[in-house]
Amino acid sequence: MSKPLPPAGSGGRFVRLAETDRPALHLRIDGEPATALEGDTLLVALLTHGRRVRTSEFGDGSRAGFCLMGACQDCWVWDEAGQRLRACSTVITEGMTVRTTPPASLWPVTPDVAARERGEVLR
Amino acid sequence: MTAPRVVVVGAGPAGVRAAQALVEAGVRPIVIDEGRRDGGQIYRRQPDGFTRTHAMLYGSEAAKAQALHHGFDALREHIDYRPETLAWNVTAGQLHTVHASSGETATLDFDALIVCAGATDRLMPVPGWNLAGCYSLGAAQIALKAQACAIGSRVVFMGSGPLLYLVAAQYLKAGATVEAVLDTSPAMPTLTALRGLLHRPRLLLRGLALMASLRLGGVKLMHAVAPLRIDGTPGGGVSGVVVRDARGAERAFACDAVGMGWHLRAETQLADLARCEFAFEPVSRQWLPRIDVCGRSSTPGVYLAGDGARILGADGAEAAGRLAALAALHDLDHARGRNLFASEQPALTRTLATMNRFREGLARAFPWPHAQAAALPSDAVVCRCEAVTAGELRRSVFELGSQEVNRAKAFSRVGMGRCQGRYCGHAAAEIVAAAAGVPVELVGRLRGQAPIKPLMMSTQEHE
Numbered sequence: 267m268s269k270p271l272p273p274a275g276s277g278g279r280f281v282r283l284a285e286t287d288r289p290a291l292h293l294r295i296d297g298e299p300a301t302a303l304e305g306d307t308l309l310v311a312l313l314t315h316g317r318r319v320r321t322s323e324f325g326d327g328s329r330a331g332f333c334l335m336g337a338c339q340d341c342w343v344w345d346e347a348g349q350r351l352r353a354c355s356t357v358i359t360e361g362m363t364v365r366t367t368p369p370a371s372l373w374p375v376t377p378d379v380a381a382r383e384r385g386e387v388l389r
Numbered sequence: 390m391t392a393p394r395v396v397v398v399g400a401g402p403a404g405v406r407a408a409q410a411l412v413e414a415g416v417r418p419i420v421i422d423e424g425r426r427d428g429g430q431i432y433r434r435q436p437d438g439f440t441r442t443h444a445m446l447y448g449s450e451a452a453k454a455q456a457l458h459h460g461f462d463a464l465r466e467h468i469d470y471r472p473e474t475l476a477w478n479v480t481a482g483q484l485h486t487v488h489a490s491s492g493e494t495a496t497l498d499f500d501a502l503i504v505c506a507g508a509t510d511r512l513m514p515v516p517g518w519n520l521a522g523c524y525s526l527g528a529a530q531i532a533l534k535a536q537a538c539a540i541g542s543r544v545v546f547m548g549s550g551p552l553l554y555l556v557a558a559q560y561l562k563a564g565a566t567v568e569a570v571l572d573t574s575p576a577m578p579t580l581t582a583l584r585g586l587l588h589r590p591r592l593l594l595r596g597l598a599l600m601a602s603l604r605l606g607g608v609k610l611m612h613a614v615a616p617l618r619i620d621g622t623p624g625g626g627v628s629g630v631v632v633r634d635a636r637g638a639e640r641a642f643a644c645d646a647v648g649m650g651w652h653l654r655a656e657t658q659l660a661d662l663a664r665c666e667f668a669f670e671p672v673s674r675q676w677l678p679r680i681d682v683c684g685r686s687s688t689p690g691v692y693l694a695g696d697g698a699r700i701l702g703a704d705g706a707e708a709a710g711r712l713a714a715l716a717a718l719h720d721l722d723h724a725r726g727r728n729l730f731a732s733e734q735p736a737l738t739r740t741l742a743t744m745n746r747f748r749e750g751l752a753r754a755f756p757w758p759h760a761q762a763a764a765l766p767s768d769a770v771v772c773r774c775e776a777v778t779a780g781e782l783r784r785s786v787f788e789l790g791s792q793e794v795n796r797a798k799a800f801s802r803v804g805m806g807r808c809q810g811r812y813c814g815h816a817a818a819e820i821v822a823a824a825a826g827v828p829v830e831l832v833g834r835l836r837g838q839a840p841i842k843p844l845m846m847s848t849q850e851h852e
Contacts, residue, residue: 279521280539317626337812
């Protein structure tokens, strides 16, 4: 009935249809270098590179934003300082660095957390 | 007397026309806009450096968009415009705002508050709608209009309402691949619906022309479908959509993105926090703030206009915004405002009455499929924010005795996540009502809570 889909993970989710004649800007997404265009939102920068914005903290997989108008809050990512950014309403700047995992996931594991992860109960 | 302190929330068609009326009367309003630029969602302006023309961006509405943008540009010196600013709370006579990037807060005293908060898509959960690649119809349109992107390489549009056809036609015209347009509404509107739609015959014809352009472009158009599921994997996202067609057969469409929405829902949180009375409107099956013909809410000094009060669309929002601003000045006993109000009020209310009949026609022609929402399978996610299933929501009714949505929210967390019930709230009410065996208006509505959108932990208000 229809053409096969491109395999998941290849290229970006969003497809640029016009306005591609803009200066390139450079950013780092989870440490990896990436290029986007001046005037792009962070969401577009993320989704022209990959197929997800973040991973749901409720175990149901990847998320890629939903409303693009600042209402659903599905596209939260973080800068290197741990400040939350709403990707759909953040305009990219040259040299921007972004993390798609919450800062807490990078915090050192304290003994109580380590114990809980081992299934022990601390008294 | 001292100049009245008037605050306008929103800079879409309603907010811009409200600000313009105030300036004409000699008042300098504060205009709070969550966007980076004026225009709202419908007439959203593309970023600097983008070169598409108004005609390419707004099609048949280009002249109106251009007039609104130019009108606003001419206002800039005469208003206190605060873009990228969220109005997050209303208390007695005060509006509380925060600037998005700087985090700077302000508490604004007002004599009149004109809330033009607009609308979002109205969503019905479909099994799999939490997969990456599912977007609201509004999102699909914003991606194209503001960023010149399609939400995927092969897109299915599903839902109902004028935006369904508009966005699909815009995608087709822009060169995107539209796999199908799947409408839950019947192909032929009822006579009552048609009578409503005939109040704006040109708009009706434009809608029919959009459908024709899609058919001409080879897009599969289906009516009276029942969405069954969105297929895909948690890691890879959407891979297809499955619906039951009007004859009862299952139809599958491969795609990597879905744009979905069932017309619009009003953004009413600020009205709620301002303690405006609400009423259930059977024709759209949503709770709306009570307003008089001029946009006065039940709270003195608080006025409501645009899609945040009634989904009249952009033209209606322009008229309602102007009328609400003039009514506010009239009520404040502002001399020039009173004169403008007296001369313009009759024609503006007539215009709005016509548009309201059209609105009711639309609501009937593209009905909210409430029975489908109520029948969402128990393992399907109803709250996208926190992946709470319909089964968990029903358990709050069956086992915990919730007969009211705020109670069901407290038990199930449906409506408590990041979006604060914007995208699950209407369906959740249908599910709770069906489970409790009562009409949906008896289970109430999710109350708006401050902050109406998440703030940063570092946000500090100064006294």
